Amino acid sequence: MITAMTNDRIKAIMKLKQKKYRQESRSFLVEGWHLVEEALKANRCLTVVHTDHVPHFTGPTLHVTPEVFKKLSDVESIQGIMAVVSFPEERPLTQRILLLDGIQDPGNLGSLLRSARAFGFDSIVMEQTVDVYNPKVVRATQGAIFGLHFFEDSLQDFMKHHPEYTYYGTTPQGGVDLSRIEHDSENIALILGNEGSGIRDELLDATTMNLTIAIAHQESLNVAVAGGILMHLLRGKRS
Numbered sequence: 001m002i003t004a005m006t007n008d009r010i011k012a013i014m015k016l017k018q019k020k021y022r023q024e025s026r027s028f029l030v031e032g033w034h035l036v037e038e039a040l041k042a043n044r045c046l047t048v049v050h051t052d053h054v055p056h057f058t059g060p061t062l063h064v065t066p067e068v069f070k071k072l073s074d075v076e077s078i079q080g081i082m083a084v085v086s087f088p089e090e091r092p093l094t095q096r097i098l099l100l101d102g103i104q105d106p107g108n109l110g111s112l113l114r115s116a117r118a119f120g121f122d123s124i125v126m127e128q129t130v131d132v133y134n135p136k137v138v139r140a141t142q143g144a145i146f147g148l149h150f151f152e153d154s155l156q157d158f159m160k161h162h163p164e165y166t167y168y169g170t171t172p173q174g175g176v177d178l179s180r181i182e183h184d185s186e187n188i189a190l191i192l193g194n195e196g197s198g199i200r201d202e203l204l205d206a207t208t209m210n211l212t213i214a215i216a217h218q219e220s221l222n223v224a225v226a227g228g229i230l231m232h233l234l235r236g237k238r239s
Helices: 008-015 020-023 033-041 067-073 108-117 135-141 155-161 224-233
Strands: 027-031 045-050 061-063 080-087 095-099 123-127 149-152 166-170 188-193 209-212
Touching: 008 045, 008 067, 008 135, 008 188, 020 027, 027 033, 027 135, 033 045, 033 080, 033 188, 045 067, 080 155, 095 155, 108 135, 108 224, 123 155, 188 224
Parallel strands: 045 061, 095 123, 095 188, 123 149, 166 188, 166 209
Antiparallel strands: 027 080, 045 080
16 A cells, blocks of 8 residues: 555656646546546546555556645545546547637636537647646546547648638637528538637638527527537537
C-alpha cells in the first residue's frame, strides 16, 4: 500500500491535474466507479488507483491510503477509485461534427459532449475552448468522452479545408428558423460559440446557413441547451 505523496508514481499522477502534463503524457484522470467502468469498457485504462477494492483489470493497480487518495481526488465525496486513461487514437472525421468556438465553462462543454455522443456528432473540433480533459468536463460527460475524438484547430482553416460539410452556424436573431431546415445532408457540421459573445463574425460569414431558435420570454438559451436542441434536429436521416 502506498502511504505517501512522495511516491514517484503518485507524483506522476498528481501532475495530470495540469493540462501541460496531460498533453505530454497523452493521458488524463477519471474518478468514480461509473467513469472507471466506462474507461475499462473502452479499453483505455492505463492504471487504476484504489483504496480498498479494484474492478477486474489486468493492468497496473495502485493501492493507496484514503489520505493519499483524497489528495489526488478532485471531488468532495470520494468513491475510492480513479484511473489514468489514455487519450483516444486519431480517427477519420465522422459525417456529423461539432465545432466549438471559445466555449469556456466546463459544465457547458461536458453537457455538449454528452449531447454530441447521443446524437452522433462524434468528431469535435475546438478552438480557444476549455480543455476537454479538465476534470470538471470529464465528470460532466458521464462517460460520453470515451466515444468521441477531438481536434484542436483554427475553425476558419478547418472550414476552408473541408468544403464537403454543410456548415450550420447559430445566432440569437436574424437566422433561419429551424422549421425551414432540410437536414438530410450527408456531412453536417454545427458551430457553437462562446457563452458571452457567441460565434465570431468571420465564422458566421463562412457558414452554409445560420440558424435561430425561436424562444419566448428570454433573450437567449444556454449554449449547452441550444446545442442539444440543434444536434437533435440536425442528426438527420443518415447514420
